[in-house]
Each structure stands twice: as structure tokens, then as C-alpha cells.
Amino acid sequence: MPSEKNTNSPPTHPQRLSFRDAPAGRCIMRQRWSNLLFLHWPIDPACIRARIPKGLHVDTYGGEAWIGVVPFSMERVHPVGLPPLPWISWFLELNVRTYVHDDQGRPGVWFFSLDCNxxxxxxxxxxxxxxxxxxxxxxxKCDLGEINYRSLRRGGAEESYFRYRPPVDGKPAQEHSLEWFLVERYRLFATDRSGHIRCGRVHHTPYQIESADGAEWSAESIRENGFELPSDPPASMLVAGPVDVSIYPLGD
Known part of the structure; x- marks a missing residue:
């Protein structure tokens, strides 16, 4: 008899590649993401495992789990069939995230928090x-080609700040690289009020990235999510150009 499939097996490279394709089904929302900064630190997988629901598994690179801080701008956010509205379709977002896969080997993002104005x-x-x-x-605010980005969560004690330059000559991440592992993500996972795992798909062209040399940053948002402040600089600092994004409904 064939052995039972190990549901904790990490995604294969072909599986990861396959999720670049637009999913079947109806797109429900469109938006643009711009001025993206990706900061990532390695972290003990056990620290992440304790914070994700049963049915999800830590996705690792080089034996490490990864925690990311991503400030960016959301633009032209609107449901399909309706136009963007000036007073609600442009805003800022700062997320703290890690990387997981489910029992089917589908890789994605798990968010610890998403701050928004x-x-x-x-x-x-x-x-x-x-x-x-x-x-x-x-x-x-953009000053002399640099983005000065600040965020203070309602009820928070300390402000997060970032200073970085948008990419000048970005290129897609090289397959199999750490950068590719971190940014090539087209699925998110969440739990509903009943505790069931739900997943959502997004579709966009691959990010055009380059190193965020000289970027300044704070890791306050990591501490706000119950993790220790990193003692070292990020192992990966990237900026990415804008992408137009299609959002699909949550499913199983």
C-alpha cells in the first residue's frame, strides 16, 4: 500500500511557481500597491509555530522561519464595477507577517497585524x-527622493518609522533565492470567527525589487506583536515598485 502523504511537507518549487497564475473565479476588488519596503529577520521556527493555527505549518528558508515588516501605500482601492473614491481609496498600510503553508502544500502569508489609517x-x-x-x-512624505513613513497604532506607545528610496532599476527576484521566497507570495491565510482556516488569493505581476541600501527603520511593530525586538539589522532589506493587484474571495 502507498504510504500516507506527509501533510507537513513543504511546497515544491513547481507548486510555488503555479500560484503566480491568476486563479480561476471572479475577482472582487482591484488596487495598487506602491512604495513597498520589505524588511525581514530570521526567527526560530518554534517561535512562529506557537503563534499559528493548527493546519498551518511554518514555511522555512535555510532552516529558518522569517518575520517581515512591510510598510507601503494602498492606492485606487475599489470593488470591481465601482470607481475608486478619493476619500477612501488611498491609504497607508504597515503589516507584520510570516510565511506558512497548509496541509495541501500551498504556500502563503500569515499576518500578525495590519495597521491602516x-x-x-x-x-x-x-x-x-x-x-x-x-x-x-x-x-x-517624499522628501528629496526619500520616503519618510511613520505609523503610530491607536493606543500604541511608540511610533514606527522608516526612511527609504523607491527602486530605480528593479528586477524580479531570482528563483530559489531568499528574496524570491520572501516576496513571491500570492495567497494569504486567516481564521474566521469559528476558528476555520480560510485562504484568499491575490494576483499581480512579479515585484520589481532592488536592495534597500541606506534604509532607516524601526522594529517597534514587531514588539507590538509580542515578539522580542531584533538585536540585529534585517537580513533582507528590499524595495519594490508599484503593482496592480486583483483580489479574490476567501475560500477553503
């Missing part, structure tokens, strides 16, 4: 996508 977006994401959004006071 648009209250309507916070409520919609909480209710319909079951994501841990928080309202925050945020700003992003």
Missing part, C-alpha cells in the same frame, strides 16, 4: 477577510 478599510478587512487590522495614525 483608513477606518472604513479596517472594518471591511476585519469583517469580510478576517484579518487583524488596527487603526493607526500614519503619514508618508
Amino acid at each position: 483608513q477606518p472604513i478599510a479596517v472594518e471591511v478587512a476585519r469583517r469580510f477577510f478576517h484579518l487583524p487590522y488596527n487603526h493607526a495614525r500614519m503619514s508618508a
